[in-house]
Amino acid sequence: ARLLKQYQTHLKKQASYIVEGNAESKRALRQHNREQIKQHPEWFPAPLKASDRRWQALAENNHFLSSDHLHNITEVAIHRLEQQLGKPYVWGGTRPDKGFDCSGLVFYAYNKILEAKLPRTANEMYHYRRATIVANNDLRRGDLLFFHIHSR
Template identity: 45%
Template sequence: MTRRAPLAAFSLLAVALLLGGCATTPPLNMRAAPSSTPHGHGDRQRLVRLLHEAVGTPYRYGGDTPRSGFDCSGLVYWASREAGYAGVPRTVREQYRQLRHVPLNQLRPGDVLFFRFRRGPPTHDGIYIGHGRFIHSPATGDHVSIERLNSRFWSRHLIAAARLPR
């Protein structure tokens, strides 16, 4: 075994543990207030603008407001509701199961991206903002951030995309 193998194994385990918090049902808390945009009339530009405004907000397990902080699916839930998309579930698992999947080569800004770090359903998500980038709330101790989809790490774990309901 090389000296790098234990470090690589530890790094992979740390990432899996940190991101695993997005996979389960969060504790009950207050939900975001309905947006002024009529439900069922989502606005992709508003969604992307809201996500940019959320960059820097701390990660918080179970969080789904800018005031409380966000976990990954809480960010997707909050931003989509605020932008006028109705019927977006709260957890990664339900978002993956209920949203309409689209081919990865047909991404549009506002599409939800799903990532898997081990066997089973996806455990992390974020929203595509165009130009090969997405915004997500990564893990405990981190903040909402912008990432490149073509990075070695994220491209390896991306498994699906879904379009928000109209």
């Protein structure tokens, strides 16, 4: 609950920031935001329609693009996961009062806090079009790992 409260306070603080500067610096910031969005489509629930008004709104409220925002999402998800320690394994389970299977636990932990929703099953998560494959040395806290059980 404390992490969630900190996260919500951080969001309110970020939302209060105003982009200052001349037209050229604002244009440069909008271009930077566009590049970030292209590199990280998973940050948004659906493709954006690029109207000037929408880009301006993103430029004025770019907390979605900050590493602090992503760090906070990860910490909130991990806190949600830790709260479920000791719950029973239940095939197809997705609820804290009944129990979880592996993907149900991940689905539960992340989907309340992500803009883009994860699929329900591990197979769907593995094939998720927004997923990014990263090298082992680039793995970070909160990343999801998939492996083949029956591969040779």
